[in-house]
Amino acid sequence: MIPPNQHRFGIDHPVVSVRNHPEAVEKYVRLGFSPSPISYHPWGSVLTVMMFENNFIELIGIDDPRKFGTGEVDGFCYGRTLGEFLARSEGLGLVSLHSKDIEADFAAVRAAGLPVQQRVDFRRKVTAPDGSPDEAVVSLGMVMDPELGDVSNFLCQQHRPEFIWRKDWQSHPNGATAVEEVVYVASDPTPLEARWSKLFGADNTNRVEGHIEANTGCGRLVALTPEQAEAHFGSVGLPVSYTSKPHGIALQVRVRDLKVVKQLLSENGVVHAETARGIAVTPAAAGNTVIEFAE
Template sequence: MAYLGIDHPLIAVHDLDKAIETYRDLGFFIAPPGQHPWGTSTALALFRHQIIEIVSIGDETLLDGYDTGGFRFGRHVEGFLNSSEGVALTALFTEDAEEAEEQLAARGIQCTGTIDFGRDVVRADGEPDRTKTTLKVFHNDSLPRLSVFACQQHRRDLLEFPDRMTHPNGAQGFAAATIVAEDKAPVLDWFTRIHNVPATKDAEGFDAVETTNGHWRIMAPDQFEAFYRVTLSQAFLANGPRISALDVRVKNLEVVKDCASVTLSETDEHLIASDMSQLGGMALRFVPS
């Protein structure tokens, strides 16, 4: 069965180098940046079956490439960057993209299109190799920033190198992705259908949808501001509900404090990086795993 867990939100930023520097200042190991064949540049913080991916516009001449069902990945990212930084869409982990498409179709969610691509890499032993990735795009016209794609990495061994998954801050992945929505109902309907589970409440008492790899947390704007200690602009939800924070699992909060050179708010059990303007329209909450 092709399970769908939260794999990686794509955090779109104007200045990739600056964003990389900020995330490194928080203690993440960010691999050297690369580029997608549809023109977006990309930098990764890698974990086991999860990624924090930061993207920007790398080559404008490629943005119209890889059209699938009218969806153009590069233009989708560009369109949201023209409005604001932040998550443009999210990858869901699967080991069988074709089966994932069949399962979602059975739940009334039609695949927009398929993208197959690869890139040349050098393995740890110095030998050349090539990745292979299949994406099944599920664009949501009414919730465009919450569009998703099932992502099958056929050669995960060419991505999850152990030396690139060790982070100075002890990060091990993320436990939750938090969505801000003025109207929660359509968001809950979208994700309960994707994951084929009922809505529930998380440990903090907020609306949630569990996946096999972390959970979606859905908050009203005022709840988000109080919980993550931020102030949202009036235009923040101009493109509808959006992923606005990640809860990052770490081994020890003291290690995060020791290595981070970014200002953090401290609670009894968590640390919060709340300057969303530096983090690509995101807040990060560090939670002990």
């Protein structure tokens, strides 16, 4: 199944990186998600996804660091990069942008004047919908900005999307249907505004009520000042931060009914609080990431 309302550079999947993957999966179950079966990357990482119709959350950790270097391209290995991130922090890191033509889209990013690095192609073992073993075939294009650090992206094309965009993975007890926003905090959001204008176009990147917002066509990227972040998420607290650079702090997830979410979180003993737009859980409940549920 190809996501019906996805297109070039839409939010494909934010990556939440955790040190204890089994524990984090259990936490996401308590939040009301139905994680996909556990899977593994060839470079030593372990993952599961919270799949929606057009995008998803990837929850990733380290399975076997001895595999770092597998599939290395020009010195880059995603597993090693993940290990370096987890050595200093947990939480929201890179955000993947959707591609249906990795070569053309990577060239377009380069032509827009953004720094680009390696192209990575890999396969990972999956179980097909009929229960037979098979392989997902994936192409990545790294679009990393050294000055922005973890507020970077990579393009992702699924060559066999039927193994990823599975309808049977899209039903969640909390009624979640989409990643609506990825939220960053930045003392100076101007570099993010410049980057997003090149990626998504100046018409889709705007200052809204004092913050920067980029419409990707499949969800929004939002940059808040520290004061704005505290004002909005102060009721649950902000993630532990190990950098003064811009970094991700929250995901807004669209749900069908906030009353269902509130009851589920209460029954599961998950600390939560109301925000101006919905209900948020503490960073400790979701891998050092605030998750805000909104209708």
